[in-house]
Every structure is written in C-alpha cells, then in structure tokens.
Amino acid sequence: MRVPERNFYRDVTPLVRFAAALCGALLLNFPALPQALGSSGTAEGLKQKGLALMDQGRVKEAAATFLEALKSSPRDPEILNDLGVALRKGGDFPSSLDALQTAMSLRPGDPRIQSNLAMTLHAMGRLNQAAAAIKRASDLAPADFTLRRNLGILLSDAGEDGRAEKELRAAVAQAPKDAENHRSLGRHLAKQKRRSEALAEYTLAVQLAPRAADMRLELGRLYIDAGDPASAAQHYHACLDVDPRSAGCHQALGSLLLASRDLIAAERELRLALQSDPDAGAAHRDLGAVLRLEGYFEQAAPELEKAVRLLPDDSSARYLLAQTFEKLGRPSEAEAQLQAAQKEDKRRTDASLATSDIILGTELLAKGEVPAAEAKLQEAVSLNPRDPLAHYNYGLALLVEDKVDDAIAHFRTALGLRPDDPDTLYYLGRALLRKNRPAEAANCLKQGLRMNPDDAHARNVLAVASARMKDFVTAKNELDRARTLEPGNPLYQQNHACLERAMRDCELIP
Numbered sequence: 001m002r003v004p005e006r007n008f009y010r011d012v013t014p015l016v017r018f019a020a021a022l023c024g025a026l027l028l029n030f031p032a033l034p035q036a037l038g039s040s041g042t043a044e045g046l047k048q049k050g051l052a053l054m055d056q057g058r059v060k061e062a063a064a065t066f067l068e069a070l071k072s073s074p075r076d077p078e079i080l081n082d083l084g085v086a087l088r089k090g091g092d093f094p095s096s097l098d099a100l101q102t103a104m105s106l107r108p109g110d111p112r113i114q115s116n117l118a119m120t121l122h123a124m125g126r127l128n129q130a131a132a133a134i135k136r137a138s139d140l141a142p143a144d145f146t147l148r149r150n151l152g153i154l155l156s157d158a159g160e161d162g163r164a165e166k167e168l169r170a171a172v173a174q175a176p177k178d179a180e181n182h183r184s185l186g187r188h189l190a191k192q193k194r195r196s197e198a199l200a201e202y203t204l205a206v207q208l209a210p211r212a213a214d215m216r217l218e219l220g221r222l223y224i225d226a227g228d229p230a231s232a233a234q235h236y237h238a239c240l241d242v243d244p245r246s247a248g249c250h251q252a253l254g255s256l257l258l259a260s261r262d263l264i265a266a267e268r269e270l271r272l273a274l275q276s277d278p279d280a281g282a283a284h285r286d287l288g289a290v291l292r293l294e295g296y297f298e299q300a301a302p303e304l305e306k307a308v309r310l311l312p313d314d315s316s317a318r319y320l321l322a323q324t325f326e327k328l329g330r331p332s333e334a335e336a337q338l339q340a341a342q343k344e345d346k347r348r349t350d351a352s353l354a355t356s357d358i359i360l361g362t363e364l365l366a367k368g369e370v371p372a373a374e375a376k377l378q379e380a381v382s383l384n385p386r387d388p389l390a391h392y393n394y395g396l397a398l399l400v401e402d403k404v405d406d407a408i409a410h411f412r413t414a415l416g417l418r419p420d421d422p423d424t425l426y427y428l429g430r431a432l433l434r435k436n437r438p439a440e441a442a443n444c445l446k447q448g449l450r451m452n453p454d455d456a457h458a459r460n461v462l463a464v465a466s467a468r469m470k471d472f473v474t475a476k477n478e479l480d481r482a483r484t485l486e487p488g489n490p491l492y493q494q495n496h497a498c499l500e501r502a503m504r505d506c507e508l509i510p
Contacts, residue, residue, distance in 0.1 A: 043073040050082060057214030058243055059089040077107040081116060088120045096120045111141035115150045122154055128420045128451055130154055145174035149184050156188045164188055179209035183218070195226045206235075213243040220252055229256055247277035255286050266290050281310030285317040292320065297327045308337070315341040315348075354384035362393055365400075373397045381410070388417035392424050399431055407431050422448035426458050433461065433510055438468040456485035460492055464508040467499065475499060475508070 046069035053062035066083035073079060084100035087093075100117040107113060114137035122130035134154055137147050152167035168185040175181055186201030202219040209215055216239035223232035233256055239249035254269030267290045273283040288303035304321040311317055318341035325334035361376035377394035384390055395410035411428040415421065425448035432441035442465040445458050452458070463478035476499055483492045491509060498506040 043069045043076065043079065047076075047079050047082065050086065054082070054086060054089075055209060055212060056242055057212050057217075057246075059086050059214075062086040063090055063092075075106060077103040077110065077113065080106070081110075081113050084113075084120060085116050088116075088123055093120055093124045097124070109140060111137040111144060111147060114140065115144075115147050118154065119150055122157065125418070126420045127154070127158065128422060131158075132451055143174075145171045145178065145181065148174065149181055152188070153184055156191065161188075161192060177208060179205045179212065179215065182208065183215055186222075187218075190222055190225070195222065198222060199226065206238075210238075211242045213239045213246050213249060216242065217246070217248050217252060220249075224256070229259070232256060245276045247273045247280050247283065250276065251280055251283040251286065254283065254290075258286055258290055261293075263290050263294055267294075279310060281307050281314070281317075284310065285314065285320065288317075288324070289320055292324055292327075297324050300324050301328060313344060315344040318344065350383040351387070354380040354387055354390055357383065358387070358390055358393060361397070365393065365397055370397055370400050374401060386417060388414040388421070388424075391417070392421070392427075395424075395431075396427060399427060399434075404431050404434050408435070420451060422452045422455065422458070426455070426461070429458070429465070430461055430510060433465055433468075436468075438465040441465040442469070454485055456482040456489065456492070459485070460495065461510045463495065463499075464510045467503065467508050472499065 046065050050062045050065035050069065053059075053065060063083060063086035066079055066086055069079050070076070070083065080099050080103035084096045084103060087096035087099060097117070097120050100113060100120055103113045104110070104117060114133050118130045118133035118137060121127075121133060131154060134147065134151050137144075138151060141147055148167050149171035152164045152171060155161075155164035155167060158164075165185075165188060168181070168188055171178075172181045172185055182201045182205040186198045186205060189195075189201060190198035199219075199222060202215070202222055206212065206215050206219055216235045220232040220235035220239065223229070223235065233253065236249050236253040236256065239246055240253070243249070250269045250273035254266045254273060257263075257266035257269060267287065270283050270287040270290065273280050274287065277283070284303045285307035288300045288307060291297075291300035291303060301321070301324050304317055304324055307314065307317040308321055318337045322334045322337035322341065325331070325337060357376045357380035361373045361380060364370075364373035364376060374394070374397040377390060377397050380387065380390040381394050391410040391414035395407045395414065398404075398407035398410065408428065408431045411424050411431060414424045415428065418424070425444045429441040429444035429448070432438075432444065442462055445462040445465065449455060449458055449462070459478045459482040463475040463482065466472070466474040466478060476496075479492060479496050479499060482489070483496060486492065495508045498508055
C-alpha cells in the first residue's frame, strides 16, 4: 500500500506486496542413485511412513524417512516436496529451500510446491519473496484451501490481521475436517489474545488429529497462557503418549512441574527432554533451576552455562546463572552474567520503544509532518539499529527533506538487514538518481522489478535512469510497460511524449 503523493514517498506500513516469483532452482546434493536400487513400491511405502510421522509431529524422523525414500527415487518431486516441508518444520530452512526448489524445477506448475516454497521463504524472513511465491501458487490454484491457509499465515505475520483471518476462515470453511486449518486459525487468534476462540480452534484441531504430538504441545502452551495449568498438563501427557521421546513435551511438562515445585518429577522430565535433544536450551535452563532449588549449585552451574550458550537472548537463564555463581563464591562471573542479563533486558525494552517510534513516525510521515517524523524515526534507529524498517522509514524522511546522502546510507543499511525488499530498492534507486548516479539507480530498480515486475512507478524511474545513460531503447520499453500497467497515469504519458521528441525542450520526470 502506498500513500497518494507518489513522487515523494510510499506508504511505509510493513505490508506484504505480492508479485510474481523468480526463484532459481538450486539442486540438492542428493546421490543420483539409479531406480534399480529400490522399487517404486519401496519409495512409496517410505513416503507414506514419512507422512504418518509428519501427522504425529515427528518431523525429524519424517525427514530421515523421506531422505531414505529419495535413495530409490531421487527425482520424485512429491517426495522432495514432503522432505522440504519436514525440514522446514524441523527448523532446517536452507535444506528445506534446496529440496523445494529442486522439486519445483522438476514440476514447475505445481501450486503446492510453490506454496510450500513460500512458507520456507517466510520462515527464513524473506517475506517479499514468500509473498511472490504464494501469489504465484494462488494464481495456479485459486480454489486450493491449503494455499488460502498459507496466504492467511503470511498475512498474519505481516500484520494484516483482518485479511489474514478472512483467508484462514475461508480455508476452514473449504475444508472443515483439516486439522492444520484449525491450528493455523487458532495461532492467529492466540496472537491477537483472543484466547477462548483460539482454544476452541486448537481443540477442534486435536480432535481431528489426536495423534499430532506437536498440536498437543501447542494447545498445552495456550492453556498455560490462559492460566489453566491442569489442562496444559493433560495435553502434555497426551503428547507424550503419542511420542514418548518428544523433547518439547518433556521440557514443557518439566517446566510446569518446576513452577509447582515438584522438583523430583520436574528433574525427571527435563532429563528425558535432554536425552532426546541434548541441545534443548530451555531444558538445560529449567534443569539448572531445579538443581539450584535443590541446593546442588555445582551441578546447576554447567546446565545454566549450556542454557546461556544455546539461548543467548534469554535473560532469565543469565540471572539464574549469576545467582548460582554468587552461591559458589564466584562474584566476578556472577557480575558479568548479571550485566549481560540487564543488557539483554534493555535491548528488548529499546526494541519495543523503537517499534512504537516507527509506528508514530510512519503516521507523521504519511500526514506530511516530515520534521517530526524524522525526529521519531531517528530515535527508532538509535534504539534498535538492527531494525530494517526503522532505517527504511528514516531514509524516506531524509529523502523528503533532501538529505539525500544520509537517505542513501540508511536505505543501504535497511537492505543489508532485509535484502529482498523492493520498496527499499525503489527508493534507493530514486535517491541515487537524484545524485546523478543513473547506472547504480538502474541496478537497484532492476533488482526490485525482479521481485515485483508489475510496479509501474519503478518502471517509470528505470526509464528515466536509462534515458540519462543514453539507453533510449530500454527507456522506451520501460515507459511502454508502465503505460500498459497504469494507462491513465498522466506522468507516463508526458514522459513518453518527451521521449518521442528526443527529449528536445523537455526532460523525463521520475
């Protein structure tokens, strides 16, 4: 969404912008084993076993099973697609991306693969590319409820709550017996603090998929947020009935028992969690807390040190470690952990304040109150220098104030933090053009157009940059495309007429 004053700045609300996807096919390094190594029945049987494991939330075992199936069918796009989904759910996003891009290269017109690719890009924080992929998938299969659900998830994470709920409810209406539809709607409602509605959707989800351990775990956590630990414990136990090796369920149950001071039972559950997943940072933290309460400070310290390494942003683990070091007579180490915990708390507070400044600064910018917006956005950048939106919005304010060099610097910083944002590329291109650097401007605009080829405004600015480089053929082509995309825009007509007169007594306007 963009504000009306097109020649100055766009709306800087962080919305997902839809465009055609341009995703290259990256081949996985799977062994190209001949089909003779296994029958199609073996591959199909392993695939079905993997899907059953997925239904139970046992995603790592599912991924291993799909990899085994690929040994006999290394170019099966369906198995590659299923592997990509399992890897994403297991947190291995780069491998998931490789698997899905390989599947897409083998079956480019499959909307499900496109949709799953979008969800992996989304998980990697590449929101604009994710939006492009889901739009392409939706164009291929507009009636597919899975695509509507995934679109709803993307919209939810982009902050478009109304549109997200509409898509998620439409998916539920299309397939009311699909557990994942209800879970996705439940997640969205929980994020909005609509707990009773979220609980209702999650309850339907686990009724439809009673052996989905991960759904039980999420429902239990939702009951904790709702202040109902008894119901949470019930679902954690049900989770473990389905998957006795679930590290997440053992850890969640152990944390619940720790809160109720049942230390013996808590320790048992937390050690079981660590048997299944030795790198479970939360389990190390909670086990350290149990041991500390039991007076075993020597044993608590290494658990808490592991927690700090695995969860560097968890200030609670650092506070616990500081207190443990104090008990062990290690005051300098205690002080170092205390300071690190306080620093992390301050970082979180500053990030929250920066978000408020971004919202207010954006509103002021849209109203044309540029100096006030600039001050707010400068404060946001100071509070949270790792926020790409703060740098982007601040760059816009600086550009409007004709502080072009500073604007370029902040646009570049924003792109370093979020490389796939076509809006930032657009405004960086405009700023570079204003500094009479048309080649650099054209490069930025072309990058943005690869993600959003239907951006008429970017094509017009690219035409201006091309004309300044004496590339009049490209300038004409870009203006023709812009006029086709927005036939009623007088600026494009004016620029086109100027170009036809060989720019005599006129110049192209970006």
